[in-house]
Amino acid sequence: MTGTTRTSAELDPRRRRILFRAWHRGIREMDLIFGQFADNELRLISGADLDEFEAILTEDDNDLFKWISGEKALPEHLNTPLFARITAFRPEEAFRPDAAST
Template identity: 75%
Template sequence: MTGTTLTTADLDPHRRRILFRAWHRGIREMDLILGQFADTELKTLEGEELAEFERVLGEDDNDLFKWVSGEKPLPEHLKTPLFERILAFRPEEAFKPVV
């Protein structure tokens, strides 16, 4: 089970692959952050925003988590409106301790 709430029936193959990558990260916290963001925003991303989201998905999960959590400063290449939307989206479930 991925956790996704978005049906892939209405998505083109390219967006299906992006959704899969967003929900199948190296660490569960990033699954929740990027996967839930993709569930909500993927259908509306176009052109450069879609390409940028793919580049974000190419980043190392440990680094991404440190940037999202504020443990490490955000690098210049991620200081973009799209990444700001990802930061603002942060679902609380991603930060609950696993029991």
């Protein structure tokens, strides 16, 4: 079980691979952060951001967790608007049943 609640049927093959990778990180906390972000954002993400997201997914999970939690200083190459969006993403807000009506 991946944890995803979204279908990947409408995604192109590259986005499907990225979605799979986002949900299969190796550390469950990273699965939840990146998987839920991908579920919510992957369909709409631009080509350049897609390249960047794919590159972010190659980073070590332990480092990513420390950077996202603020335990470790963020390296300059990740100090980007996309990484800030990932860090700020709150799945409980994106997937609230009443979110569609607001």
